[in-house]
Amino acid sequence: MMPQTDDPNTTAAALRTHGWQVVPGFLSDGTVDALAAECRALDAAAALTAASTGRGGARTTTAVRGDRTRWFDDTALSAVQQTYWHAMQTLRETLNHRLLLGMETLEAHYALYPAGASYARHRDRFRDSDARVLSSVVYLNREWQADDGGALRLHLPDGAIDIAPVGGTIVLFLSDEIEHEVLPARRERLSIAGWFRRREVASTGLANP
Numbered sequence: 001m002m003p004q005t006d007d008p009n010t011t012a013a014a015l016r017t018h019g020w021q022v023v024p025g026f027l028s029d030g031t032v033d034a035l036a037a038e039c040r041a042l043d044a045a046a047a048l049t050a051a052s053t054g055r056g057g058a059r060t061t062t063a064v065r066g067d068r069t070r071w072f073d074d075t076a077l078s079a080v081q082q083t084y085w086h087a088m089q090t091l092r093e094t095l096n097h098r099l100l101l102g103m104e105t106l107e108a109h110y111a112l113y114p115a116g117a118s119y120a121r122h123r124d125r126f127r128d129s130d131a132r133v134l135s136s137v138v139y140l141n142r143e144w145q146a147d148d149g150g151a152l153r154l155h156l157p158d159g160a161i162d163i164a165p166v167g168g169t170i171v172l173f174l175s176d177e178i179e180h181e182v183l184p185a186r187r188e189r190l191s192i193a194g195w196f197r198r199r200e201v202a203s204t205g206l207a208n209p
Contacts, residue, residue: 020173020174038081040190048112051066066113066117066118068111068112069111072110088136118181134172136170137170137171138192139166139169140191149184150164150185154180162183165185
């Protein structure tokens with residue numbers, strides 16, 4: 001597994017060379033706790049919904065994934081969501097400067113996985129769109145233990161690696177190249193899934209998300 005670092009030059013180099021990187025401490029403990037509390041409060045108010053696959057009118061809820069989600073509205077962000085959004089936009093600008101990826105926008109949602117829930121192996125780019133460039137997952141799980149499970153498994157050319165969902169960590173990977181899955185956890189698992197997008201150009205033959 002490659003070194004974990006918060007240095008933007010190292011992150012950009014890792015994405016260029018390997019297509020993925022892990023950045024610990026991307027968000028502070030206080031921000032992680034506030035985001036986790038908001039996610040749980042939304043779930044308690046039935047404001048999270050069963051996740052689906054596909055997009056638009058073709059979205060379907062299946063056994064492929066077992067999380068509950070709520071999309072962020074960038075025109076009505078809560079105070080703590082604004083902290084996350086600002087950090088992500090700063091990251092987007094940094095990576096665009098170093099890698100010339102042409103990423104223009106961000107889409108993101110809370111994802112709450114109840115104990116035992118998972119998400120089957122998939123890619124994040126749609127068959128009919130190449131807009132998603134870089135996928136991200138920011139973890140909101142404080143004091144996560146190795147035996148809690150719930151790892152993100154990246155399927156790489158030289159074999160699979162598992163990344164524990166430790167609070168504050170962000171995982172970045174190329175949306176069109178890296179298949180991945182979420183393994184079942186023994187406790188509730190919280191995260192924010194996000195995608196940096198470029199201007200959409202219709203295309204075919206790409207994998208489902």
